[in-house]
Amino acid sequence: MxxxxxxxxxLEVGAALAAAPLFQGWVNxxxxxxxxxxAPSLLLPYRGLRKLLxxxxxxxxxxxxxxxxxPYVVFATMLTAAAVIPSMGTRLPFSTxxxxxxxxxxxxxxxxxxxxxxxxxxTPFGTLGARREMMVGFLAEPALLMIxxxxxxxxxxxxxxxxxxxxxxxxxxxxPSLAFTAVAxxxxxxxxxxxxxxxxxxxxxxLTMIHEAMLLEYSARHLALMExxxxxxxxxxxxxxFALFIPWGSATGGAGPLALxxxxxxxxxxxxxxxxxxxxxxxxxxxxxxFRAPEFLATAFxxxxxxxxxxxxxxx
Amino acid sequence: xxxxTWIGAAAPLAADPGIRRIVVGGEDWRRIAEDLAAxxxxxxxxxxxDAGAGYPAVFAAYATAAGLLLAELPFEAPPGDxxxxxxLQDLFPFASRMQRAVYDLYGLRxxxxxxxxxxxxxxxxxxxxxxxxxxxxHEIPVGPVHAGIIEPGHFRFSVVxxxxxxxxxxxxxxxxxxxxxxxxxxxxxxxxxxxxVCGDSAVAYSxxxxxxxxxxxxxxxxxxxxxxxxxxxxLERIANHLGDLGALGNDAGFAFGxxxxxxxxxxxxxxxxxxxxxxxxxxxxxxxxxxxDLPAAAGAALERELAYVAAETVALRDIYDEHAGLRxxxxxxxxxxxxxxxxxxxxxxxxxxSGQAYDLRTDLRDAPYDELRAAKCGAETGDVxxxxxxxxxxxxxxxxxxxxxLGDLPAGGVRTNVPPPAADSLGIGIIEGWRGPVLVALAAAxxxxxxxxxxxxxxxxxxxxxxxxxxxxxxxxxPLINKSFNLAYSGHDL
Numbered sequence: 089m090x091x092x093x094x095x096x097x098x099l100e101v102g103a104a105l106a107a108a109p110l111f112q113g114w115v116n117x118x119x120x121x122x123x124x125x126x127a128p129s130l131l132l133p134y135r136g137l138r139k140l141l142x143x144x145x146x147x148x149x150x151x152x153x154x155x156x157x158x159p160y161v162v163f164a165t166m167l168t169a170a171a172v173i174p175s176m177g178t179r180l181p182f183s184t185x186x187x188x189x190x191x192x193x194x195x196x197x198x199x200x201x202x203x204x205x206x207x208x209x210x211t212p213f214g215t216l217g218a219r220r221e222m223m224v225g226f227l228a229e230p231a232l233l234m235i236x237x238x239x240x241x242x243x244x245x246x247x248x249x250x251x252x253x254x255x256x257x258x259x260x261x262x263x264p265s266l267a268f269t270a271v272a273x274x275x276x277x278x279x280x281x282x283x284x285x286x287x288x289x290x291x292x293x294x295l296t297m298i299h300e301a302m303l304l305e306y307s308a309r310h311l312a313l314m315e316x317x318x319x320x321x322x323x324x325x326x327x328x329x330f331a332l333f334i335p336w337g338s339a340t341g342g343a344g345p346l347a348l349x350x351x352x353x354x355x356x357x358x359x360x361x362x363x364x365x366x367x368x369x370x371x372x373x374x375x376x377x378x379f380r381a382p383e384f385l386a387t388a389f390x391x392x393x394x395x396x397x398x399x400x401x402x403x404x
Numbered sequence: 405x406x407x408x409t410w411i412g413a414a415a416p417l418a419a420d421p422g423i424r425r426i427v428v429g430g431e432d433w434r435r436i437a438e439d440l441a442a443x444x445x446x447x448x449x450x451x452x453x454d455a456g457a458g459y460p461a462v463f464a465a466y467a468t469a470a471g472l473l474l475a476e477l478p479f480e481a482p483p484g485d486x487x488x489x490x491x492l493q494d495l496f497p498f499a500s501r502m503q504r505a506v507y508d509l510y511g512l513r514x515x516x517x518x519x520x521x522x523x524x525x526x527x528x529x530x531x532x533x534x535x536x537x538x539x540x541x542h543e544i545p546v547g548p549v550h551a552g553i554i555e556p557g558h559f560r561f562s563v564v565x566x567x568x569x570x571x572x573x574x575x576x577x578x579x580x581x582x583x584x585x586x587x588x589x590x591x592x593x594x595x596x597x598x599x600x601v602c603g604d605s606a607v608a609y610s611x612x613x614x615x616x617x618x619x620x621x622x623x624x625x626x627x628x629x630x631x632x633x634x635x636x637x638x639l640e641r642i643a644n645h646l647g648d649l650g651a652l653g654n655d656a657g658f659a660f661g662x663x664x665x666x667x668x669x670x671x672x673x674x675x676x677x678x679x680x681x682x683x684x685x686x687x688x689x690x691x692x693x694x695x696x697d698l699p700a701a702a703g704a705a706l707e708r709e710l711a712y713v714a715a716e717t718v719a720l721r722d723i724y725d726e727h728a729g730l731r732x733x734x735x736x737x738x739x740x741x742x743x744x745x746x747x748x749x750x751x752x753x754x755x756x757x758s759g760q761a762y763d764l765r766t767d768l769r770d771a772p773y774d775e776l777r778a779a780k781c782g783a784e785t786g787d788v789x790x791x792x793x794x795x796x797x798x799x800x801x802x803x804x805x806x807x808x809x810l811g812d813l814p815a816g817g818v819r820t821n822v823p824p825p826a827a828d829s830l831g832i833g834i835i836e837g838w839r840g841p842v843l844v845a846l847a848a849a850x851x852x853x854x855x856x857x858x859x860x861x862x863x864x865x866x867x868x869x870x871x872x873x874x875x876x877x878x879x880x881x882x883p884l885i886n887k888s889f890n891l892a893y894s895g896h897d898l
Contacts, residue, residue, distance in 0.1 A: 119659075122660070123659050123660050123662075123663045124660075124663050124664070124667070125663050212542075212543075212544040212545065212546075213544075216544065216879070284657045285657065285729065288657045290659065291657070292550075292551050292552030292553075293551070293552065293655060293883040294546065294550065294551040295544075295546060295879050295880055295882050295883055296655075296880040296883055297551075304551070371659070371660055373657070373658075373729050374653075374656045374657045374658040374727060374729030374730045374732075374733055375656055375657025375658075375729070375733070376729065376732070377732065377733060377878065377880070377881065378566060378878060378880050379566070379878065380732070
């Protein structure tokens with residue numbers, strides 16, 4: 089274990105924790121601009137978190153311990169995921185703990201706790217949101233796994249940092265299988281993070297909510313953790329996308345501190361562009377009817393399968 | 405008896421021969437309703453009064469091919485067990501809630517089966533909702549406090565999965581005793597309260613109130629004042645439609661639409677403020693005319709603003725029409741077929757979207773619409789898309805009307821003196837607001853006081869239709885369907 093690897097690890101997790109709300113703020117800002125609105129401050133998500141952390145938590149009298157534990161589980165899962173996703177460097181001491189398939193499992197764990205906690209109080213909206221979340225989840229997970237498999241087949245490993253390293257260091261080729269997979273991944277990212285066209289993070293209509301409906305009963309520090317968890321999830325997904333489809337710029341192999349230092353602006357640039365693209369997609373589309381979500385995610389799955397077929401049949 | 409006989413038996417109301425009044429007993433009360441329903445007449449409003457207004461009575465206003473007919477059923481005894489009148493629910497389904505409201509407010513009971521309180525809520529908040537039994541059926545209670553800042557109403561959904569089997573509304577949370585409050589004013593001041601019954605229809609209410617007052621005393625309203633009133637009414641219609649079109653886009657997750665239409669609406673409101681001194685035209689119409697004249701410069705600016713709104717709306721309409729995601733959400737959602745709409749008595753904007761081609765501006769052609777010649781807009785499919793299309797059509801038509809008014813505005817005074825009405829005289833005013841026909845019934849007492857005033861919002865007719873519109877739709881589509889109707893809480897709850 090080299091000190092530089094530990095440094096990479098600490099830097100990655102620290103940066104993810106610190107920058108996740110910033111990324112969310114950037115997406116919101118882009119969205120506001122695209123909608124001809126004056127944008128809120130980039131720091132608004134941080135202020136929201138600070139406000140929530142200063143408040144006293146209100147918990148329903150019939151809440152079980154699960155309800156209190158869930159925010160910590162969700163947050164911790166997302167932080168763990170951030171530790172195994174190579175956002176700046178590919179040599180991560182933690183990465184042996186979970187490969188890409190386990191990563192999908194980590195996300196599933198968070199989802200399960202979130203859904204259970206939402207149903208715990210017994211309000212209709214929590215149950216409504218949890219049901220819809222599970223529907224989206226069970227369609228998105230196979231698509232995500234299939235995306236991971238394509239990348240694994242190309243690089244003959246399921247460890248995400250090694251996949252990323254392989255893709256970054258091989259000869260530059262246009263790979264149709266990865267192009268198909270990238271489309272699939274973008275669709276899964278939208279669905280999994282409660283973005284338009286599957287869910288609307290800005291809505292106040294309780295009957296249409298998915299993710300927000302599950303958080304209606306949370307307040308103060310619990311809500312802050314849930315929101316930070318959601319911010320981390322979006323950042324994590326973006327970083328998975330970078331690792332698979334635009335891996336260049338991160339420190340690979342035995343690279344020194346200089347490469348690591350160069351990886352920081354590279355990541356910032358990628359996030360800047362990704363946030364703007366995400367906002368553009370959200371602005372251009374309307375929200376789908378809930379029952380169109382299966383079609384949307386089936387399309388994502390189909391793209392991932394196409395990517396795999398292209399790779400197996402054509403070797404491209 | 406047929407329609408003609410009833411009309412013949414009724415006496416013209418004061419100075420307005422278009423409105424006729426007939427005083428009947430319980431049997432004829434029911435027979436009139438039957439005959440008028442058979443002849444295609446529509447119930448406009450049903451209201452009551454107690455001994456405080458002279459004697460207890462219920463009133464029903466019908467729109468028929470031969471004009472407006474007002475039926476009155478007086479009671480001898482003070483309200484009690486004997487004050488029972490025949491219910492009209494089987495003929496006009498939405499009459500049920502109005503009859504329940506009459507009992508809550510005045511103690512006069514109809515013979516219809518549903519006797520649950522409507523406006524007067526039980527102290528413990530209890531209410532018997534209709535339960536839907538079956539495998540996998542569960543209920544979702546929503547409101548009266550919502551996640552967003554909207555008016556209070558309770559919606560009880562019975563659903564299987566996401567599919568709505570039944571929706572039951574419960575309203576009355578904003579009941580504030582408007583009818584009683586009217587009694588504290590004289591007829592002149594009452595106009596200001598009328599404008600505040602339902603804030604988004606201030607012009608329609610205040611104009612209907614003025615009609616109820618002016619027609620009976622035979623006042624000739626200056627032509628310029630009448631045109632300005634129509635201008636105010638069309639501005640109110642445009643502003644509300646613009647707001648709704650933006651909100652409909654936003655509810656479908658298309659926030660771009662909201663910002664664009666909000667921008668247009670704001671521009672219009674500012675031009676309105678420059679022209680009338682108010683963004684929302686609360687105290688613009690007053691008995692005898694309008695409160696202030698329109699400065700020529702502000703009129704020209706308003707005309708430019710209307711031209712701009714019309715042009716921009718055309719561009720935005722193309723975006724709405726060609727956006728696949730929006731079309732998918734709008735088309736087929738919350739459909740009310742024309743036959744169902746006719747049976748339910750769907751009225752106003754929502755009615756015209758379902759093939760109920762009634763628009764008082766073109767049907768009655770009261771001044772100044774006899775000269776302005778408004779075109780009637782309509783659609784047949786009755787879904788959210790139809791109500792969106794209709795709003796676009798009406799914005800275009802109202803912009804045209806507004807510009808026509810500003811271009812040809814007659815010269816002259818804008819207000820005339822209105823003598824106090826005779827004691828015990830009753831007047832009815834009815835105006836096609838942006839949501840539908842607004843009716844005001846105004847009974848005067850001696851000394852220019854108000855003896856009884858009932859403002860009726862078209863939402864009374866359309867709220868029950870919303871319950872039908874969402875059947876077989878999915879729960880997350882309800883906010884969109886509800887917004888496409890955009891019915892009043894305050895105007896309904898009185």
